Amino acid sequence: MMHQTDLQSRMYDEMRSGRIFEQVQNYALQYLNEVFDRHVFPTEEALNHLKRFDEDLPESSSEADEVLAFLNQYGAPATLAQVGGRYFGFVNGSVVPAGLAAKHLATYWDQNSGMQVSSPIASTLETTVEKWLTQLFELPDHTAAGFVSGTSTANLCGLAAARYRLLKKQNWDVNEQGLWGAPPLRIVTGKHAHSSLIKAISLMGFGKNNIEWVEVDEQGRIIAEQVPELDEYTILALQAGNVNSGAFDPFEPLCEKARKSGAWVHIDGAFGLWAAATESLKHLTKGLSKATSWAVDGHKTLNTPYDSGIILCADQEALVSALHFSASYILESKERDGLFYTPEMSRRARIIELWATMKYLGREGIDEMVSGLHERAVQFALSIQQVDGFLVLNEVVFNQVLVRCESDELTQRVIDRVQKLRECWVGGSSWEGHKVIRISVCSWATTSEDIQRSVASFEQAMREERLRGLLS
Ligand SMILES: *Cc1c(COP(=O)(O)O)cnc(C)c1O
Numbered sequence: 455m456m457h458q459t460d461l462q463s464r465m466y467d468e469m470r471s472g473r474i475f476e477q478v479q480n481y482a483l484q485y486l487n488e489v490f491d492r493h494v495f496p497t498e499e500a501l502n503h504l505k506r507f508d509e510d511l512p513e514s515s516s517e518a519d520e521v522l523a524f525l526n527q528y529g530a531p532a533t534l535a536q537v538g539g540r541y542f543g544f545v546n547g548s549v550v551p552a553g554l555a556a557k558h559l560a561t562y563w564d565q566n567s568g569m570q571v572s573s574p575i576a577s578t579l580e581t582t583v584e585k586w587l588t589q590l591f592e593l594p595d596h597t598a599a600g601f602v603s604g605t606s607t608a609n610l611c612g613l614a615a616a617r618y619r620l621l622k623k624q625n626w627d628v629n630e631q632g633l634w635g636a637p638p639l640r641i642v643t644g645k646h647a648h649s650s651l652i653k654a655i656s657l658m659g660f661g662k663n664n665i666e667w668v669e670v671d672e673q674g675r676i677i678a679e680q681v682p683e684l685d686e687y688t689i690l691a692l693q694a695g696n697v698n699s700g701a702f703d704p705f706e707p708l709c710e711k712a713r714k715s716g717a718w719v720h721i722d723g724a725f726g727l728w729a730a731a732t733e734s735l736k737h738l739t740k741g742l743s744k745a746t747s748w749a750v751d752g753h754k755t756l757n758t759p760y761d762s763g764i765i766l767c768a769d770q771e772a773l774v775s776a777l778h779f780s781a782s783y784i785l786e787s788k789e790r791d792g793l794f795y796t797p798e799m800s801r802r803a804r805i806i807e808l809w810a811t812m813k814y815l816g817r818e819g820i821d822e823m824v825s826g827l828h829e830r831a832v833q834f835a836l837s838i839q840q841v842d843g844f845l846v847l848n849e850v851v852f853n854q855v856l857v858r859c860e861s862d863e864l865t866q867r868v869i870d871r872v873q874k875l876r877e878c879w880v881g882g883s884s885w886e887g888h889k890v891i892r893i894s895v896c897s898w899a900t901t902s903e904d905i906q907r908s909v910a911s912f913e914q915a916m917r918e919e920r921l922r923g924l925l926s
Contacts, residue, residue, distance in 0.1 A: 461515055474518045481526040482558075490538045490899065493876035500531035539899035540878035540908050545697065545725045545854075547757040548897035550823075556810030557759045565803040567601070570789035576803040577790045583809050587750075587766060590817065591730045592743050598770035600777070600795030601805050604763035605724035606650040607797065608749030611765040611777060613658045615747055616689045616718040619772035623686055623716075629778060633659045642666045642684070643691040644676035644703065651691055651722050672886075673701035673849055678708055686716030694739055694748075695726020698883050698892060699847075700831075700854030702726060706741030719745035724763075725754040725896065726852060732821045735828060738851060747773075752808045755824055755853070757898050762804050765795070823898050827853040830905055831895040837909040843916045847885055855893040862889035864919060871915035878908035 458466065468474055506528050535541060537548050567576035584599035602608050617639065621628045624637045641660050643651065645667050656662055669680045674696040684690060690712050692703040705721070712719045721727070721742060727750040729735040730742055742748070746769055752762030767773040774794045793799050815823060828850075835850045838857055843864075847856040859865040866889055869882045883892040 464515075464518075468518050474522055477519055478522055478526070481522075481530065485530055486537070489535050492535055492538075494535045494538065494540050494879040495873060495876045496532045496534070497876070500528075503528045504532055534879065536897075537899070539897050539901055539904035541897060542893045542895060542908070543879050543881045545754050545894045545896050547754045548899050549759045550757045550811045550814060550898060552814035553758045553807040553811035557807040560803055560806040563803070563806075565806075567801045567803040567805060568793040568799050569791045570787040573803055574789070576805055577787075577792065579803075579805045579809040580792055581790045583805060583812060586812055587764065590820070591727060591748070591766070593748070593766060594743065594768045596770060597766050597768050598773050598795060600765040600767075600773065601792065601801075601808070602763045602765060602796050602798075603761040603804075604753065605648075605722065605749045605751045606653065606763070608751075608763045608765040609648075609651050609720070609722055610654040610657060611773065611795075611797065612720040612747035612749050612767065613654050613660075613689065613691075614776035615765075615767050615769060615772040616720055617658060617660075618776040619746075619769055620687060620689065620718060622772075622775075629775065637687065638664075640664075640666060640685075640688040641691065642668060642682060642688055644668050644670050644674075644693065646670050646674040646696050646698075647691060647693060648697050648722055648724070650724075673851075674699045675701045676703045676708070678704045678711075681708060681711065684712050684715040684717035688712075688715070688717040689720060690717050691720045691722065692745070693726070694721055694723030694729065694742065695852060696854070697724075698854060698856055698885055698890070700726065700850070700852035701848070702729070702738040702851065704741075705739065705745065709741050709744035713744060718747070720747045721745045721749070723748055723750045725751060728755040728820070728824045729852060731817070732824050734825050735852065752804075752811070754896055755827065756808075756811060756820070757823070757896075758804075758807050758811045762808055764808075826898070827895045827900070830900050830902070831855050831893070833902060833905045834893055834895065834909065837905065838912060841909065841913050841916065843920070844912065847890060853895045855895070856883070856885055857891045857893065858885075858888055859916070864923075865889040865891060867919045867922075868912070868915045871919055872911055875911050875915060877911035878904075 536546055565573040565576050567573050570577040580601055587599055588597040600611055618628055620639055621636055626636050641655060666682055668676050671677055694702050709719050727748060730739040748766040750764050752758035753760045777797055779793050831850050831853045835846045835855045838844045839846050843859055844857050847858060859868055869891055872880055880891050880893050883890050
């Protein structure tokens, strides 16, 4: 008889009997059954119950089924119904069922996708999806992909590759010599660059004060004529999808200009890069393939589960050198070792759900889903315009709609009221110095009816706020 501690034998039993896995499976199925119809934001009661999690670490171990029952009872109601069709906050996507199910399966596998020897399946799928993405976005052959947690990290990796390459061209090895005394690099970007790019610039040691900011037009697009002279010391960071308006920078002339001067172009395409995978919206990304690196999310427009981002880089050597890794026990296989393409060593195999989502949808499915987000956004804009008191501020070129009311104060009150009604969820932002409501259509699940219900909720919020204004 093998000697097992009490805890060990209980855990063996939990693993083998499968009871707790069936238990959470039932919770999960019940959740999916309700999530499309339930209120989008947690109720006050659900939020109040969160206090129950504020406790000291238990002294001793407890029953697994009780831990899970507790989590489900108080955790599930305190979630945002983001999986459903009426969550329009930030730019958060839902989940394609096949991707969610694949993630579920992969959870049990618990793979480390750092190296081929630590997970042959992850290594193989990363190789396949790298090729798929390169073809789908029509990027240069041999474009390398790193599978990271999101576009924030992907932006960081793109800038790291750029920094490596541009300094190397000046005979400076940043890995060996560091930044002190290095030839200065320039960083040029638009005034509407995403905050995660700015964070990456800080982390890379470029210094925010050194950014050469370029003016943008009324949609937030970089004005090409205002971009300064570029040279081989310069990183030009462009954007596919302005986080507020959804607008795309003019890639064609700028990538051309950069190419002539030896500058590196990095494109933050967190949600917008997927326009390149559609027939109807592809025109927005014209010239995009002439950049050097691209950052994109799976978890936004493609609706993979969190967390899924990708760095794509046409200069594979620069990417791998920037994220290089050396340790005596690293086994370099002929196959792909993921750790050479990302900042981390150990990583969960998020490639599994990305692969499953793309395999399930195929080219046509991706096109249909992404175009559908655009169509629903246009529907929202057209409908809300019919409602007295709302003004649409942007050209709805992709999935983002910006709306404001008569005053900033009323706009804020309407946002608060819409959030309280819980029929849908939208957040606020600022645009041209004004408070605005930002509607991001990012869920495959959103139907025309969801849009109608949400617009009706906006109408109700406006009515109630105006009435309150009259009464007070
Ligand atoms: C969301 C977003 C990011 C950050 O991506 P994460 O996946 O949240 O890290 C960067 N840029 C743009 C334009 C975005 O919309």
